[in-house]
Amino acid sequence: MTLRKLTAFVALSLLLTSCQQEVDDEILPDPGNGNGGGGGSVPGTSRIIKAVGVTGQDTLTTFYTYDAQGRMETLSTHGTNGGQPVHIFKKWYYDANRIVKMASLSESGGFPGDTSFTAVHYPNAATLEFDYTVTKTDLLGIQNIDSTRFTYLNGQLRMGSSYLSVFGLDSYLAARNTYTYNASGNVSSIKMEGSTDFTGNTPLELLGTQTLSYGSSWSEVWSLPNPAQRFLMAGLPNQGNEGVTLLVTNTVQGPSSTISTSYSSGAASRPTSAVITQNVAGQVLVTKYSFYYQ
Numbered sequence: 001m002t003l004r005k006l007t008a009f010v011a012l013s014l015l016l017t018s019c020q021q022e023v024d025d026e027i028l029p030d031p032g033n034g035n036g037g038g039g040g041s042v043p044g045t046s047r048i049i050k051a052v053g054v055t056g057q058d059t060l061t062t063f064y065t066y067d068a069q070g071r072m073e074t075l076s077t078h079g080t081n082g083g084q085p086v087h088i089f090k091k092w093y094y095d096a097n098r099i100v101k102m103a104s105l106s107e108s109g110g111f112p113g114d115t116s117f118t119a120v121h122y123p124n125a126a127t128l129e130f131d132y133t134v135t136k137t138d139l140l141g142i143q144n145i146d147s148t149r150f151t152y153l154n155g156q157l158r159m160g161s162s163y164l165s166v167f168g169l170d171s172y173l174a175a176r177n178t179y180t181y182n183a184s185g186n187v188s189s190i191k192m193e194g195s196t197d198f199t200g201n202t203p204l205e206l207l208g209t210q211t212l213s214y215g216s217s218w219s220e221v222w223s224l225p226n227p228a229q230r231f232l233m234a235g236l237p238n239q240g241n242e243g244v245t246l247l248v249t250n251t252v253q254g255p256s257s258t259i260s261t262s263y264s265s266g267a268a269s270r271p272t273s274a275v276i277t278q279n280v281a282g283q284v285l286v287t288k289y290s291f292y293y294q
Contacts, residue, residue, distance in 0.1 A: 046267075046268065046270065046293045046294065047064075047066065047070070047072075047293060047294055048064055048270075048291055048292070048293055048294075049063065049064055049065075049292055049293060049294045050062065050063055050064070050291070050292040051064075051289055051290070051291050051292070052289065052290045052292075053079075053276075053287050053288070053289045054287065054288050054289075055285060055286070055287040055288075056285075057080075057083070058079065058080045058081055058082065058083070059079045059080065060077055060078070060079035060080070060081070060086060061077065061078055061079055062075060062076065062077040063075070063076050063077075067094070069094075071092070071094055072092060072233070073091060073092060074089070074090065074091045074092075075088075075089070075090040075091075076088065076089045076090075077089075081108065084108060084109035085107075085108070085109065086106075086107070086108050086109075087106065087107040087108075088104070088105075088106045088107075089103075089104065089105050089106075090102065090103070090104045091103045091104075092232075092233065097128070098120075098122065098128055098130075098229065099120055099229060099232045099233065100119070100120050100122075101117070101118065101119055101120060102117070102118040102120070102232065103115075103116070103117050103118070104116050112140070113139070114137050114138065114139040115137070115138045115139075116135050116136065116137040116138070117135070117136050118133050118134065118135040118136075119133065119134045119135075120133050120232065121133065121134070128226040128228055128229055129150075129152060129155075129157075129226075129228040130150060130228060130232070131149065131150055132147060132148060132149045132150060133147065133148050133150075134146075134147045135147070135148075142166070144164060144165065144166050145164070145165040145171065146162055146163070146164050146165075146174075147162070147163045147171065148160050148161065148162040148163070149161050149163075155227075156179070156181055156185070156227070156237070156239075157179060157227065157228055157231060157237040158178065158179055159176065159177065159178050159179065160176070160177045161173060161175075161176045162174050162175040162176070172195065172199065172200020173195065173200055173204065174194065174195045174200070175192070175193065175194040175195065175204070176192075176193045176194075176204055177190055177191070177192055177193075178190070178191040178193075179237065181239075182214075184214075184239065184240045184242065185227070185238065185239025185240055186212070186214055186236075186238040186239060186240050186242060187212055187236050187237065187238060188211065188212055189209060189210065189211045189212070190209065190210040190212075191206070191209050192206075192207045192208050192209065192210070193205060193206055193207060194207045205252070206252055207251060207252055207253075208249060208250055208251035208252055209249075209250050210247060210248065210249050210250075211246075211247075211248045211250075212236075212244050212246070212247055212248075213244070213245050213246040213247075214240075214242035214243065214244060214245060215242060215243050215244075215245040215263065216242065216243060216263075216265070216269075217240060217241045217242050217243075217269070218241045218242075218243060218265075218269050218270065218271065227239050243261070243263055243271070244261060245260065245261050245262070245263075246258065246259070246260050246261070247259040247260075255280055255281035256281075257278065257279060257280040257281070258278070258279045259276060259277070259278050259279075260276070260277045261274055261275070261276050261277075262274065262275050270291070270293065271291055272290070272291055273288070273289060273290050273291065274288075274289040274291075275287070275288050275289075276288075276289065
């Protein structure tokens with residue numbers, strides 16, 4: 001989740017400078033299959049089990065596993081980035097029909113990265129729309145607690161405000177993302193604000209904006225049926241199944257960037273491959289993905 005970091009801008013910047021270290025949730029197809037209230041698919045229907053991304057001499061392979069209800073349970077990525085080994089693991093936990101907890105850990109270049117656990121809170125037992133999450137992150141023995149409150153309007157997730165506590169100190173408002181939607185109910189822009197002094201003593205400042213463009217729609221088996229649940233799985237609370245073809249990030253300070261994606265589709269409107277071109281201040285990286293199904 002991008003809100004697990006201080007801002008989506010920071011998360012995207014790390015992604016771009018890591019030569020596509022892991023599958024970009026906002027660009028690549030939603031790995032979750034859809035059927036029923038909290039996602040999942042009818043057992044035996046086609047679903048993604050592997051994605052292979054090649055950037056220059058580096059290859060990253062992502063494996064997906066599913067629970068007995070056909071809901072995606074784990075994602076694990078292994079390979080190299082800049083010639084250094086990379087290992088990423090994510091797991092989703094469910095109640096009867098909703099994601100209630102998430103876990104992730106990473107390792108790069110032989111050094112441990114952060115380990116995080118996110119608890120998802122719902123205001124009642126029936127809704128699929130969560131109102132806040134609490135993430136505990138451990139990096140080299142330093143624990144951060146990040147709680148994010150979400151607000152909705154007309155069924156759409158409109159804002160996420162993140163509060164950060166480091167070393168057990170009082171939490172402060174560290175970041176806020178505001179979402180705007182197009183006529184299809186998909187996110188068209190994200191306004192990103194953050195604290196630049198990391199104390200909470202000054203108002204949030206505008207860090208940048210992201211604008212998203214979409215292409216063709218995919219088969220419904222590709223998506224979780226509820227936008228809020230899609231956000232927990234794939235980073236965007238979209239209503240439709242259209243694939244993101246262009247992501248433009250404009251920052252107040254630092255270089256702007258573009259990520260363009262072209263897809264090739266196979267049976268049942270499922271993408272079989274994708275080419276992702278990233279341009280950051282004139283530095284261009286091209287990653288070619290292939291997708292495999294069960």
